[in-house]
Amino acid sequence: MSHPPPFGQMAEFADGDALTQAVRAARAAGWQRLEAYSPYPVPEAAEALGVSAAPLGYITLAAGAFGAALAAGTAWYISVHLYPVNVGGRPLNAWPAFMPTTYLVAILWACAAALIGMLALNGLPRLSHPAFFARGFHRASADRFFLFLSSDDPLYEPEATAGFLRGLSPLRVSEVRSA
Numbered sequence: 001m002s003h004p005p006p007f008g009q010m011a012e013f014a015d016g017d018a019l020t021q022a023v024r025a026a027r028a029a030g031w032q033r034l035e036a037y038s039p040y041p042v043p044e045a046a047e048a049l050g051v052s053a054a055p056l057g058y059i060t061l062a063a064g065a066f067g068a069a070l071a072a073g074t075a076w077y078i079s080v081h082l083y084p085v086n087v088g089g090r091p092l093n094a095w096p097a098f099m100p101t102t103y104l105v106a107i108l109w110a111c112a113a114a115l116i117g118m119l120a121l122n123g124l125p126r127l128s129h130p131a132f133f134a135r136g137f138h139r140a141s142a143d144r145f146f147l148f149l150s151s152d153d154p155l156y157e158p159e160a161t162a163g164f165l166r167g168l169s170p171l172r173v174s175e176v177r178s179a
Contacts, residue, residue: 027049134148
């Protein structure tokens with residue numbers, strides 16, 4: 001029976017400082033396709049990985065502004081052109097009357113864009129990933145830190161990669177296979 005091709009190599013570390021040093025060493029060695037997993041944010045490791053801030057704030061702001069413009073424009077068009085009713089002598093295009101719905105629709109669009117944008121930027125929903133089946137990976141959400149080197153990287157050679165990771169003094173190095 002044939003084995004699935006390797007997806008990469010995973011090294012397990014006891015703390016965030018060891019993970020950060022391992023990420024820096026992998027970057028210095030020329031690795032481009034690597035990921036780090038930790039139970040809590042490790043800003044130094046993220047900086048070493050070259051992770052930048054996500055554009056989610058801009059996406060949310062743009063969607064909120066679009067929603068506000070859409071709501072205000074719709075309210076104005078309906079009040080002035082489709083169903084003009086003079087109530088109490090106010091002008092048909094009295095903008096203060098449109099503000100509550102404009103505000104609420106802007107928040108609705110911003111929240112929906114934030115949710116959809118977060119899911120899309122994180123590549124979710126991802127129900128399964130080969131890294132989930134690495135030995136000991138269940139502890140990534142509790143007390144362990146992992147560095148993953150992908151087989152898609154040009155530097156990847158199974159034995160050489162495992163030797164490189166062992167040189168970083170991890171608790172364990174394991175091969176990750178595609179399901």
